[in-house]
Amino acid sequence: xxxxxxxxxxxxxxxxxxxxxxxxxxxxxxxxxxxxxxxxxxxxxxxxxxxxxxxxxxxxxxxxxxxxxxxxxxxxxxxxxxxxxxxxxxxxxxxxxxxxxxxxxxxxxxxxxxxxxxxxxxxxxxxxxxxxxxxxxxxxxxxxxxxxxxxxxxxxxxxxxxxxxxxxxxxxxxxxxxxxxxxxxxxxxxxxxxxxxxxxxxxxxxxxxxxxxxxxxxxxxxxxxxxxxxxxxxxxxxxxxxxxxxxxxxxxxxxxxxxxxxxxxxxxxxxxxxxxxxxxxxxxxxxxxxxxxxxxxxxxxxxxxxxxxxxxxxxxxxxxxxxxxxxxxxxxxxxxxxxxxxxxxxxxxxxxxxxxxxxxxxxxxxxxxxxxxxxxxxxxxxxxxxxxxxxxxxxxxxxxxxxxxxxxxxxxxxxxxxxxxxxxxxxxxxxxxxxxxxxxxxxxxxxxxxxxxxxxxxxxxxxxxxxxxxxxxxxxxxxxxxxxxxxxxxxxxxxxxxxxxxxxxxxxxxxxxxxxxxxxxxxxxxxxxxxxxxxxxxxxxxxxxxxxxxxxxxxxxxxxxxxxxxxxxxxxxxxxxxxxxxxxxxxxxxxxxxxxxxxxxxxxxxxxxxxxxxxxxx
Numbered sequence: 001x002x003x004x005x006x007x008x009x010x011x012x013x014x015x016x017x018x019x020x021x022x023x024x025x026x027x028x029x030x031x032x033x034x035x036x037x038x039x040x041x042x043x044x045x046x047x048x049x050x051x052x053x054x055x056x057x058x059x060x061x062x063x064x065x066x067x068x069x070x071x072x073x074x075x076x077x078x079x080x081x082x083x084x085x086x087x088x089x090x091x092x093x094x095x096x097x098x099x100x101x102x103x104x105x106x107x108x109x110x111x112x113x114x115x116x117x118x119x120x121x122x123x124x125x126x127x128x129x130x131x132x133x134x135x136x137x138x139x140x141x142x143x144x145x146x147x148x149x150x151x152x153x154x155x156x157x158x159x160x161x162x163x164x165x166x167x168x169x170x171x172x173x174x175x176x177x178x179x180x181x182x183x184x185x186x187x188x189x190x191x192x193x194x195x196x197x198x199x200x201x202x203x204x205x206x207x208x209x210x211x212x213x214x215x216x217x218x219x220x221x222x223x224x225x226x227x228x229x230x231x232x233x234x235x236x237x238x239x240x241x242x243x244x245x246x247x248x249x250x251x252x253x254x255x256x257x258x259x260x261x262x263x264x265x266x267x268x269x270x271x272x273x274x275x276x277x278x279x280x281x282x283x284x285x286x287x288x289x290x291x292x293x294x295x296x297x298x299x300x301x302x303x304x305x306x307x308x309x310x311x312x313x314x315x316x317x318x319x320x321x322x323x324x325x326x327x328x329x330x331x332x333x334x335x336x337x338x339x340x341x342x343x344x345x346x347x348x349x350x351x352x353x354x355x356x357x358x359x360x361x362x363x364x365x366x367x368x369x370x371x372x373x374x375x376x377x378x379x380x381x382x383x384x385x386x387x388x389x390x391x392x393x394x395x396x397x398x399x400x401x402x403x404x405x406x407x408x409x410x411x412x413x414x415x416x417x418x419x420x421x422x423x424x425x426x427x428x429x430x431x432x433x434x435x436x437x438x439x440x441x442x443x444x445x446x447x448x449x450x451x452x453x454x455x456x457x458x459x460x461x462x463x464x465x466x467x468x469x470x471x472x473x474x475x476x477x478x479x480x481x482x483x484x485x486x487x488x489x490x491x492x493x494x495x496x497x498x499x500x501x502x503x504x505x506x507x508x509x510x511x512x513x514x515x516x517x518x519x520x521x522x523x524x525x526x527x528x529x530x531x532x533x534x535x536x537x538x539x540x541x542x543x544x545x546x547x548x549x550x551x552x553x554x555x556x557x558x559x560x561x562x563x564x565x566x567x568x569x570x571x572x573x574x575x576x577x578x579x580x581x582x583x584x585x586x587x588x589x590x591x592x593x594x595x596x597x598x599x600x601x602x603x604x605x606x607x608x609x610x611x612x613x614x615x616x617x618x
Contacts, residue, residue: 024052026072029082029123031093033065042076048120054079067097093117101125108135115145121152134163143171156478161471168468169475169492174503176494178472180206182465189462194453198466201419201446209496211360214367216396218246219346219354221366224388226343236384243378243385244369246362254331257338263356264345270299274341281334286320286327293317296341312340370396371498416493420473421447447473487512495529502530510543521546534559536589548574549582553589560586 024030036044041056045068055073057080060066067082082100094113098105109132116123131148138144147167156162172178183202186195207215224237238256241247247256261278264271273296280289297317300310316337319325325333346354365375370393381389417423424447450470454463472492480489489508494501510523525541538553552559563584571581 024070024077025122026070027124028070029097030068030070031065031117032068034060034062037062045079052077057081067100101128103129103132108132108141111141119149121149127158130158143167146170162478165471165475166478168471169479172468172472175472175492176206176501176503178469179494182469185462185465192456194449194456198446198449198453205494206501207496208498208500210367210371210498211363212496213370213396214363214365217366217370217392218244218359218362220392222346222354223343226339236388240385240388243375244362244365246358254335257335257342260342261338270341270345274338281328289327290320293320300344313337413493417491419445421445422473422477422491424448482512485512486510487518497532500532504529546578547580547582550584551587552584553587555588
């Protein structure tokens with residue numbers, strides 16, 4: 001089941017609740033039957049499942065069906081007759097209304113009218129015209145109708161932007177797919193500062209934990225190779241860099257250094273100077289060489305972390321000036337000089353050495369090595385290389401086999417939510433209340449960056465991808481709402497697992513506390529993950545008086561036996577948090593993909609604004 005299908009399940013409303021409360025507003029059009037006539041042009045009118053006493057604008061006949069327009073007025077409901085529909089079929093009834101509204105009598109518009117009548121949705125000329133336009137623009141009328149229904153039930157603004165946002169959640173691609181699509185469109189494009197910020201965020205959100213760990217490992221190996229005091233560890237790091245494909249497999253250190261300089265960002269002054277030093281060392285003069293050494297020393301002096309390299313370079317510079325070192329420089333002297341300079345570019349954000357596809361591919365290979373995998377075609381690692389990898393694993397990765405413990409999971413989810421900009425409007429309000437007192441760092445997140453980026457009129461493909469991603473984020477915000485004393489949050493996050501990035505769809509629903517949070521003693525949490533080995537997995541967690549019952553929905557038949565050894569530990573850990581585990585049950589999804597209805601009817605978890613005034617058991 002796709003995440004969008006899961007979301008449709010989560011927000012599906014009980015049909016029995018949809019029509020319990022009638023709400024008639026001026027301008028709405030309803031189909032009603034006059035049941036009884038009373039004096040003073042009042043009548044009992046049957047509208048759907050509702051019977052109302054209405055003030056009629058003109059005398060009518062009982063037992064006839066009419067199209068009525070709701071008129072403004074105090075007291076009784078005021079209805080003005082538009083046309084009689086007695087004896088007409090559903091198709092003719094729809095045609096009659098379309099003609100009166102001046103709309104085209106097309107199959108799509110007739111389907112639209114019939115859908116509104118079937119679902120007992122309030123009709124206005126404006127909503128019909130807008131919905132009709134959306135159907136003509138869409139390839140799926142069913143998706144449009146489903147989205148329109150949610151707009152009306154949730155009393156959201158009936159506009160194209162809100163419709164697009166909600167449709168993106170109900171029918172669109174997963175968030176991680178949209179993030180990846182925009183990242184690909186921005187890749188290799190000359191970007192503004194906002195575009196570069198967006199690309200950096202998207203790169204981080206779409207990178208698996210294995211690759212992030214691998215990147216850190218490659219950076220550490222480069223630092224060890226270029227800066228190690230001990231020759232043995234430097235050589236070991238150099239060989240591991242060749243193993244993961246970051247350096248040529250058969251090259252010596254001098255050739256590898258030369259290639260790195262040639263592949264460097266040539267419009268950066270430090271690489272231009274290094275390139276000049278290489279050229280002058282073969283066919284230049286001593287004076288030119290010393291001048292470029294002095295320029296290179298200037299780069300080192302500007303970096304606070306390069307004091308050791310700066311001192312070493314200053315010594316070499318003085319030795320050349322004093323004639324202690326001959327020109328052309330010896331290979332080992334030049335190699336040491338160039339390695340020290342390259343170490344300065346590793347973390348240079350303006351265009352560092354470790355960038356591009358080669359670095360990303362090497363990071364994947366390094367991550368696989370740290371995960372215990374053997375690289376195909378690579379020679380067996382030496383004891384020294386295995387020791388260095390073990391040291392890297394200890395320093396870069398927690399002792400636990402999972403990348404995050406409970407505390408880190410909480411902080412990581414909060415970080416991703418903030419990064420995406422789900423709380424953007426809340427932070428804007430807080431910033432306005434502070435009256436310029438700071439806090440604008442919370443505005444530098446993906447959603448506001450996307451809005452600024454779209455104002456720059458980017459190329460069509462990037463603009464389309466950015467709009468779809470922005471609509472997705474806004475759509476989840478629209479679905480998160482209050483209903484009486486209940487609070488609902490629903491969101492989707494790209495979560496970095498070991499070897500892949502997947503979408504975590506979460507729904508939180510519960511009583512709202514005085515400070516506006518969800519009561520942790522009475523709530524319900526549903527989340528969906530597409531895991532690397534277990535595949536689609538849904539967890540339904542219900543909390544009542546801090547007593548927790550958990551339902552796991554997964555297609556694997558051995559889920560219960562595989563997880564039973566962890567039940568006692570789960571119960572003990574929940575007890576330390578003052579929760580009592582009542583039960584853990586396992587269900588298989590139904591064949592039609594109706595996973596959330598397995599064993600129970602899925603009622604409205606994110607209801608429309610229809611709180612009835614009584615306590616609801618979650």
